[in-house]
Amino acid sequence: MEKIALITGAASGIGLALAGEAARDGYSLLLVDKNSAGLQQATDGIKQRYPDIRISFLAADLSRNETVGEILNKIKETGAYVSMLINCAGFGVYGNFFETVWERELEMISVHIETPTRLIKEYLPGMIKNGEGYILNVASLAGFIPGPVMAVYYATKAYLISFSRAVAAELRGTGVSIAVLCPGVTHTGFSRTVHGKTAGIAKSGSLSATAESVARYGYRSLKKGRIVVIPGLVNKILYSFQRIFPSSVVVRMVKRSQERIGRSVQRDI
Numbered sequence: 001m002e003k004i005a006l007i008t009g010a011a012s013g014i015g016l017a018l019a020g021e022a023a024r025d026g027y028s029l030l031l032v033d034k035n036s037a038g039l040q041q042a043t044d045g046i047k048q049r050y051p052d053i054r055i056s057f058l059a060a061d062l063s064r065n066e067t068v069g070e071i072l073n074k075i076k077e078t079g080a081y082v083s084m085l086i087n088c089a090g091f092g093v094y095g096n097f098f099e100t101v102w103e104r105e106l107e108m109i110s111v112h113i114e115t116p117t118r119l120i121k122e123y124l125p126g127m128i129k130n131g132e133g134y135i136l137n138v139a140s141l142a143g144f145i146p147g148p149v150m151a152v153y154y155a156t157k158a159y160l161i162s163f164s165r166a167v168a169a170e171l172r173g174t175g176v177s178i179a180v181l182c183p184g185v186t187h188t189g190f191s192r193t194v195h196g197k198t199a200g201i202a203k204s205g206s207l208s209a210t211a212e213s214v215a216r217y218g219y220r221s222l223k224k225g226r227i228v229v230i231p232g233l234v235n236k237i238l239y240s241f242q243r244i245f246p247s248s249v250v251v252r253m254v255k256r257s258q259e260r261i262g263r264s265v266q267r268d269i
């Protein structure tokens with residue numbers, strides 16, 4: 001039976017680069033994202049590089065309850081079986097929790113937590129039955145620490161790390177692997193909502209990685225059976241740093257750094 005990789009957030013950034021990795025590896029693809037023009041472009045670009053790969057896409061908002069049903073139907077239409085699931089869609093909401101827009105945070109909780117968990121619930125039993133499958137959740141370095149001024153974002157990523165590690169322990173010996181990719185700052189179109197307005201924020205700079213390098217490392221690590229995956233030396237150092245220092249110091253530093261980023265985003269919007 002044809003094997004398909006289902007990838008959310010695949011219209012741009014890390015998700016698009018992960019779709020390229022899966023195509024190179026010979027998987028058929030179902031790309032899901034709310035950016036339909038980006039999906040069409042992504043499909044055309046991947047088809048050009050990998051003409052033999054079957055690709056379909058679904059433009060849908062992953063914060064809506066109905067979207068999981070639409071994905072299930074679309075997969076049934078393809079007649080393929082989901083042997084790889086990559087949950088990558090995401091965005092940030094910036095601001096003190098007592099000032100942010102709740103509806104946008106609720107959307108984020110659905111996109112980062114509810115929908116990935118439901119998709120894993122749907123497709124994991126089939127993978128176990130087949131004795132083979134791969135799941136990659138895209139969290140963030142942010143998931144290891146509390147994140148003042150982006151409190152809900154950091155907390156949703158912490159959920160993804162905890163959940164992935166727990167399920168990984170359950171899956172030992174089944175032939176199915178789950179990993180959680182924890183990038184640091186990556187040069188993509190990653191957006192944050194600041195005071196109700198959405199702005200792209202991930203800028204290029206000496207410390208920011210490319211989506212392609214993050215995706216390649218994440219994909220290879222998934223295939224090697226690693227569980228918690230931190231791409232790049234700088235991010236590994238930052239991760240070690242937050243484990244060495246007292247958490248009160250780390251939280252104060254995160255707050256200061258978020259406030260600095262916030263000021264620059266507000267200048268741009």
Ligand SMILES: NC(=O)c1ccc[n+]([C@@H]2O[C@H](COP(=O)([O-])OP(=O)(O)OC[C@H]3O[C@@H](n4cnc5c(N)ncnc54)[C@H](OP(=O)(O)O)[C@@H]3O)[C@@H](O)[C@H]2O)c1
Pocket residue numbers: 008009010011012013014015032033034035038060061062063088089090091107111138139140141182183184185186187188189190191202211
């Ligand atoms: N870039 C970084 O510095 C960084 C660092 C750590 C972790 N991450 C994580 O990496 C993942 C990918 O982000 P990225 O940096 O590649 O940013 P990106 O280029 O903006 O990709 C995210 C994709 O998810 C889509 N998306 C957002 N909300 C959605 C929804 N409700 N339904 C369907 N699709 C939705 C976006 O569509 P629109 O463009 O239409 O919004 C976009 O195409 C995210 O989970 C992010 O938290 C990023």
